[in-house]
Amino acid sequence: MLPEQLKLLPERVKNLRESRGYSQRVLAGMLGVSQQTIAGWERSRTSPDRRMVSKMVGIFGVTSDYLLGISDSRHGEASEKDRAYLEMARTLREYGITPEELEVIMGAHKKFMELTSKH
Numbered sequence: 064m065l066p067e068q069l070k071l072l073p074e075r076v077k078n079l080r081e082s083r084g085y086s087q088r089v090l091a092g093m094l095g096v097s098q099q100t101i102a103g104w105e106r107s108r109t110s111p112d113r114r115m116v117s118k119m120v121g122i123f124g125v126t127s128d129y130l131l132g133i134s135d136s137r138h139g140e141a142s143e144k145d146r147a148y149l150e151m152a153r154t155l156r157e158y159g160i161t162p163e164e165l166e167v168i169m170g171a172h173k174k175f176m177e178l179t180s181k182h
Contacts, residue, residue, distance in 0.1 A: 070107075071132025077105045079123040079130075094118050095162050118162065121152030 087101040103109040128134035
């Protein structure tokens with residue numbers, strides 16, 4: 064059971080997925096989760112973590128507030144973080160970078176930042 068403030072999330076995930084013609088399996092592949100995970104979200108059995116919400120924001124081109132049911136405006140006043148994520152997602156799609164490749168890039172960046180901050 065989802066908290067009251069997230070009651071619209073399952074419906075919004077399903078509607079956004081279907082409006083783009085994605086099956087649960089296709090969306091699962093884009094997010095790096097199982098089809099059963101997507102079904103669980105859409106049936107209010109479980110909810111996505113912050114990382115998955117951020118990925119869906121980029122995939123669907125909506126704000127996290129809209130996806131989570133906090134706002135009814137899909138593209139309204141997106142937070143600076145949401146706008147930055149959307150821009151990054153668009154750029155990555157242009158270069159054909161997959162979510163898995165992004166995880167490797169982000170891991171390398173984090174390691175680089177750790178190493179360079181020590182000197």
